[in-house]
Amino acid sequence: MVQQIIKRDGRKAPFELDKIAGAIFGAAQASGGQDYEMAAELAKLVEQALETELKDGTPTVEQVQDTVENVLIKNGHARTAKKYILYRNERTRVREMNTRLMKVYEDLTFQSSLENDVKRENANIDGDTAMGTMLKYGSEGAKQFYEMFILDPAHAKAHREGDIHIHDLDFLTLTTTCCQIDLLSLFDGGFSTGHGFLREPNDIRSYSALACIAIQSNQNDQHGGQSVPNFDYCMAPGVKKTYRKCFLRNLERALEIYRDVEDEDLESREIFDEVEATSGLQPILIGTNGFEDKLTEKLQESFDDATARKITAFCRRHAIKETRRTTYQAMEALVHNLNTMHSRAGAQIPFSSLNYGTDVSPEGRLVVECLLLATEAGLGNGETSIFPIHIFKVKEGVNFNEGDPNYDLFKLACRVSAKRLFPNFSFLDAPFNLKYYKEGHPETECAYMGCRTRVIGNVYDPTREIVNGRGNLSFTSINLPRIGIRSHGDVDWFFEDLDRKIDLVIDQLLARYRIQCSKRVRNYPFLMGEGIWMDSDKLGPDDTLEDVLGHGTLTVGFIGLAECLKALIGKHHGESDEAQNLGLEIIGHMRARMDEAAKKYKLNFSVIATPAEGLSGRFVKIDREKYGVIEGVTDRDYYTNSFHIPVYFPISAFEKLGREAPYHELTNGGHISYIELDGDPTQNLEAFEAVVRYMKEIGIGYGSINHPVDRDPVCGYTGIIGETCPRCGRKEGEGVPLSKLKKMGLYKNLNSTTIGYNGAAAEEADRRPNTLKIVKE
Amino acid sequence: MENKEMNEMLIGEGVGFERIRRITGYLVGTLDRFNNAKRAEVSDRVKHGLSSCCSASEQHTA
Numbered sequence: 001m002v003q004q005i006i007k008r009d010g011r012k013a014p015f016e017l018d019k020i021a022g023a024i025f026g027a028a029q030a031s032g033g034q035d036y037e038m039a040a041e042l043a044k045l046v047e048q049a050l051e052t053e054l055k056d057g058t059p060t061v062e063q064v065q066d067t068v069e070n071v072l073i074k075n076g077h078a079r080t081a082k083k084y085i086l087y088r089n090e091r092t093r094v095r096e097m098n099t100r101l102m103k104v105y106e107d108l109t110f111q112s113s114l115e116n117d118v119k120r121e122n123a124n125i126d127g128d129t130a131m132g133t134m135l136k137y138g139s140e141g142a143k144q145f146y147e148m149f150i151l152d153p154a155h156a157k158a159h160r161e162g163d164i165h166i167h168d169l170d171f172l173t174l175t176t177t178c179c180q181i182d183l184l185s186l187f188d189g190g191f192s193t194g195h196g197f198l199r200e201p202n203d204i205r206s207y208s209a210l211a212c213i214a215i216q217s218n219q220n221d222q223h224g225g226q227s228v229p230n231f232d233y234c235m236a237p238g239v240k241k242t243y244r245k246c247f248l249r250n251l252e253r254a255l256e257i258y259r260d261v262e263d264e265d266l267e268s269r270e271i272f273d274e275v276e277a278t279s280g281l282q283p284i285l286i287g288t289n290g291f292e293d294k295l296t297e298k299l300q301e302s303f304d305d306a307t308a309r310k311i312t313a314f315c316r317r318h319a320i321k322e323t324r325r326t327t328y329q330a331m332e333a334l335v336h337n338l339n340t341m342h343s344r345a346g347a348q349i350p351f352s353s354l355n356y357g358t359d360v361s362p363e364g365r366l367v368v369e370c371l372l373l374a375t376e377a378g379l380g381n382g383e384t385s386i387f388p389i390h391i392f393k394v395k396e397g398v399n400f401n402e403g404d405p406n407y408d409l410f411k412l413a414c415r416v417s418a419k420r421l422f423p424n425f426s427f428l429d430a431p432f433n434l435k436y437y438k439e440g441h442p443e444t445e446c447a448y449m450g451c452r453t454r455v456i457g458n459v460y461d462p463t464r465e466i467v468n469g470r471g472n473l474s475f476t477s478i479n480l481p482r483i484g485i486r487s488h489g490d491v492d493w494f495f496e497d498l499d500r501k502i503d504l505v506i507d508q509l510l511a512r513y514r515i516q517c518s519k520r521v522r523n524y525p526f527l528m529g530e531g532i533w534m535d536s537d538k539l540g541p542d543d544t545l546e547d548v549l550g551h552g553t554l555t556v557g558f559i560g561l562a563e564c565l566k567a568l569i570g571k572h573h574g575e576s577d578e579a580q581n582l583g584l585e586i587i588g589h590m591r592a593r594m595d596e597a598a599k600k601y602k603l604n605f606s607v608i609a610t611p612a613e614g615l616s617g618r619f620v621k622i623d624r625e626k627y628g629v630i631e632g633v634t635d636r637d638y639y640t641n642s643f644h645i646p647v648y649f650p651i652s653a654f655e656k657l658g659r660e661a662p663y664h665e666l667t668n669g670g671h672i673s674y675i676e677l678d679g680d681p682t683q684n685l686e687a688f689e690a691v692v693r694y695m696k697e698i699g700i701g702y703g704s705i706n707h708p709v710d711r712d713p714v715c716g717y718t719g720i721i722g723e724t725c726p727r728c729g730r731k732e733g734e735g736v737p738l739s740k741l742k743k744m745g746l747y748k749n750l751n752s753t754t755i756g757y758n759g760a761a762a763e764e765a766d767r768r769p770n771t772l773k774i775v776k777e
Numbered sequence: 778m779e780n781k782e783m784n785e786m787l788i789g790e791g792v793g794f795e796r797i798r799r800i801t802g803y804l805v806g807t808l809d810r811f812n813n814a815k816r817a818e819v820s821d822r823v824k825h826g827l828s829s830c831c832s833a834s835e836q837h838t839a
Contacts, residue, residue: 113810120812123805351803384797386804421797421804451802611801617814637817641801647818653825672802678824687827706822709797714789721794732794735787 002050006060008095015059017043020068027084028077045071097144104140108133121614125348135344139170146172150515155508162622164505165477165615166512167557171223173515175524176552178224178449179471181532183211183234193217194525203245204323204367207238208330212337214532215352219343221527222471225351229447229467232359232368239285239363242326246319247283248272251295253318254311258303271298283316285323286362292316324366331370332377338387339379352388353450355426357413358398358442360405368409372423376416382716384709389450390423394696395437400429414689417705418681419718424450424672424704427696432665436465443468448702451611452670459598460550469534474512475555475669476505477610479619480586481639484567485627491582494568495589502556502593506605509554513603517546554603555669556594557610559619560639561586562646566632573659574645584662587643591666606669609642616641644673653677653691657698664701673700677707680720715746 002015017040025039033039049067050059059067065088072081104118112128113119119127119136126132146169147156158164168177190199193213201207211234215226228234252268259266275298276282281291292312299308343350356368371390379385392413393399399406413423426448428437433446436456443466446456453472458465478501487494521528522541528548531537535548562572564586565579573580590607597605616638624634640646643663645656653675660673673695681688688705695703710721714736717727728744730736796808798819805811811819 117813120810123800123810123812123815383795384804386797389803421799424802613801613815614812616818617812620814636821638814641818647822650823651825653827656825674799674802675825676822678826691827704799704802706799711795711797713795714792721796725794730789733791735790738786738788741788 002047002054002059004058005064006058008061012058015047017047020046020064023087024068024072024080024084027072027087028080030083030087031079033080042071042075042077045075094148097148101140101144105137108136108140123613131344132348142170142172146170152508152511154504155511158501158504158508162479162619163482163501164479164508165559165618166508167475167477167610167615168223172512175222175519176224176516176549177472177474178222178226178453179218179527179532180227180229180447180449180455180467180469181214181218182230182443182468183207183214183228184237185468186214186530186532187234191530194529201238201241203242204235204238204327204330205242205333207235208334209337211235212334212341212350214526215338215350216341216343217526217530218532219350219352221524224453224472225353225449225451227353227355227447227449227471229355230359230442230445231354231371232356232364233442235367236359236361236363238330239323239327239366240282243285243319243323243363244282246322246326247315250315250318250322251311254314258307258311266302271295274298283319284362285320285366324370327366328370328374331367332374334371335374335385335388336379339385349387351450353391353448354388355391355393355445355447357393357406357409357423358395358428358445360398365406365409368406369412372409372412372416375420375422378420378718381713382718383711384420384718385422391426391448391450391702392417392423393426393428393445393447394692395428395445400693400696411689414692415682415685418685418688418707419709421704421706421709424448424702425692425695426702427700429696430664430699430701432668433701441466446701448670448672452609452672452702454608454668454670454701455553455604457604457606457668458551459602459604464534464551469532469536470551471533471553472608472669473516473549473552473554474509475557475608475610476508477557477559477612477615478502478505478590479560479623480558480564481560481567481633482619482623482627484564485623485630485633487568489568491568495586498586498589499593502590505556506593506597509556509605510601510603513549513554517544517549519545521545550603552604553606553669555606555608556590557608557612557642557669558587558590559610559612559615559642561643562640563620563633567630570632572632572646572649573643574649574651574656580659583643584666587663587666591668594668607667608669609663609667609671611670612639612641642671643667647676654694657691657695657700657703661695661698661700664699670702672702672704674704674706677705679707681705681707682719715741715744 004012005015007013021040021043024042025036028035028039046067049071050064069081069085072084107116108118125135127136147160150173159166187200187210190197194217198210201210211228218226248268251272255266255268275291275294279291279294281289281294283291296308296312299311303311338352339349341349359365375385375390392410394410398404399410401407417423426446428434428445436444436446438444446454447467448454455470455472456465456467483494483497483501487497521536521539521543527533528536528539528545529541533548534551539548561583565572565583569579569582571579573583587607594605594607620634620637620639627634629635643660645651645659656675657673664671675691691705708720709718711718712721712725712728714730715725715728717725724731728736728741797804798808800811800815808816808819
């Protein structure tokens with residue numbers, strides 16, 4: 001008689017025949033059986049077999065299970081045996097996952113981000129902080145829960161084994177990716193953050209502050225980033241209000257000086273209001289609209305002509321000066337806020353993107369100039385700001401050529417990007433962007449989320465192909481190199497298998513979409529509660545999202561086209577035209593499949609050139625274990641980003657861009673190309689601009705130029721630093737004599753958390769910011 | 778003598794340089810925040826010359 005069994009942790013437990021019978025019956029039921037008696041008899045056979053095999057020994061759980069399998073097969077219960085084996089594998093997987101999760105938690109707890117790659121999965125989350133670690137606990141636990149209980153097992157398996165990657169899996173049942181916020185409609189009449197109500201802003205400082213708050217609030221309702229598609233248009237009314245306020249304030253000052261003592265009833269406010277009311281005009285920043293003449297006329301009732309004119313001129317001069325200063329301060333504050341304000345329990349700052357460059361109004365132009373100058377100046381100690389991501393919208397006739405009204409802003413954008421890596425550039429004239437463009441309708445100007453996401457076309461509601469209030473819902477990437485490896489050069493098989501993966505991803509995106517649609521407005525107090533998302537203003541707090549989420553995009557992504565082509569035909573698209581043609585065929589096929597799905601489901605299925613930060617190393621690690629080291633395919637620690645030419649491959653900037661450009665047209669869910677520029681581009685702005693112009697000419701949708709931006713925190717130098725700092729001459733880790741720093745005019749910044757002596761060196765102190773004189777001071 | 782030594786105090790020992798790079802379209806604080814795969818990619822990046830370019834570039838640099 002078997003009395004006991006040895007459990008997995010080594011402890012002994014009583015041997016219970018009923019349990020074995022129950023397990024067998026469960027497996028039999030799963031394959032259609034209903035006979036418990038039979039199961040009980042089989043359990044007895046198992047006991048007998050164990051006794052024969054082990055004599056008086058005590059069996060382990062594994063031995064018992066092996067015996068159950070043998071007995072089932074021997075007695076002709078093959079189907080039940082199969083189910084039993086499946087059940088057993090599943091239990092093993094769950095057990096291993098539990099152990100693995102605890103191991104992950106242990107590492108998160110006791111390792112710093114220096115040692116722990118999981119903590120550095122996303123570079124913008126500080127995994128070393130208490131809240132950052134807490135987020136990681138939640139994230140890792142949620143992923144496992146969904147994998148075990150929510151995901152379709154086929155999707156879970158494909159994700160686990162690295163055929164596909166379900167992005168932001170930790171948020172599977174919770175929310176959507178990102179949104180393009182229309183600040184103007186949000187500000188209209190004021191709004192609530194869910195924690196307090198804010199009045200409609202009345203000057204540019206509150207416009208910029210509220211912009212930050214809106215971005216921050218929305219970020220907490222979604223797992224991706226936040227973008228403002230028309231930042232200049234949204235801030236311009238703030239400048240207008242500020243100018244009016246400044247004008248009135250200076251009228252008050254002027255009257256204080258010029259009016260006689262007996263005229264103390266002469267109130268600036270009354271005069272100003274009356275002129276506005278009778279003329280129907282307001283003071284404007286640039287040019288004349290007649291307001292000032294009317295004001296002078298009104299002032300002539302109390303003053304002589306010369307004094308009246310003097311007062312009006314005084315108001316204008318000082319209002320311009322103050323508006324300019326206030327706008328700069330507002331933009332400086334915005335950059336500082338977006339680099340310091342917390343979101344998601346303090347582990348992150350909001351992932352913010354600002355698109356701008358096409359508003360030709362003086363107010364909008366002033367906003368962009370000030371924002372660019374504040375970015376050029378850098379943060380408190382001259383550091384390069386990481387957020388917001390700036391996207392300068394390039395448009396012929398608006399800012400691209402000499403004579404275009406915003407050409408000066410385009411030049412300034414190039415200058416700032418050459419120093420600070422931002423702005424990136426988007427191209428409204430690329431045919432696939434131009435087809436949505438309607439002059440005078442900023443909401444039809446294609447915008448990008450900083451990382452590259454693009455949302456403008458709309459099959460869910462073709463009458464509203466605009467950027468405002470829309471974003472991506474979720475995306476899932478396909479492991480292209482693996483299909484390439486497995487096809488052994490058979491291109492037909494490659495496309496067949498690619499189709500199978502695309503089918504799977506469509507299915508998975510739809511399943512996730514159904515979960516997302518079942519959520520309610522109250523789950524997203526800002527995004528939906530404040531009507532940011534398109535049509536959510538028509539819903540009540542308990543309504544589900546199923547009528548409005550269709551405006552978002554469902555997106556399939558990909559990584560490693562280069563490695564895929566290498567595996568398929570031995571060459572990547574940077575080194576062979578044949579590979580380039582095949583590459584275009586592959587991505588073109590993915591796009592055709594998504595267009596087909598969009599038509600079939602009336603949902604915005606699209607293709608994205610996946611950003612892949614966390615994913616860059618994941619697939620290749622699994623594939624190397626499976627298929628070994630394959631030259632040009634699995635021999636590096638990362639797969640090449642999306643359709644990019646491999647970073648290690650020597651190629652000229654223009655050829656790289658030329659080869660990547662056609663993929664921009666195919667990837668309607670988002671794309672970016674960048675090149676690595678040698679040397680200090682601030683010393684060669686012509687070359688920098690030439691690259692941007694070339695991008696525009698060849699139909700790139702979104703691009704940027706990389707160059708090294710290094711900074712020495714000791715002397716504050718920003719630029720290229722090789723082994724030694726060109727300003728203070730120290731090597732990394734070396735100290736600099738205090739006397740030397742003092743001689744260079746560096747001072748100790750009391751608020752600085754860095755050790756050194758920071759600030760502008762004497763060489764920079766006299767340099768005046770090179771302003772555009774949009775308004776004269 | 779003592780005064781001179783004070784002036785020769787060294788500032789910044791043990792402090793590294795900050796290196797900011799674009800990660801996938803956005804920036805991050807410094808390279809040490811990158812995950813292992815992205816670090817490997819950054820160290821493999823080669824510069825793209827402007828000189829070897831086609832007529833298109835000459836057109837635009839003019």
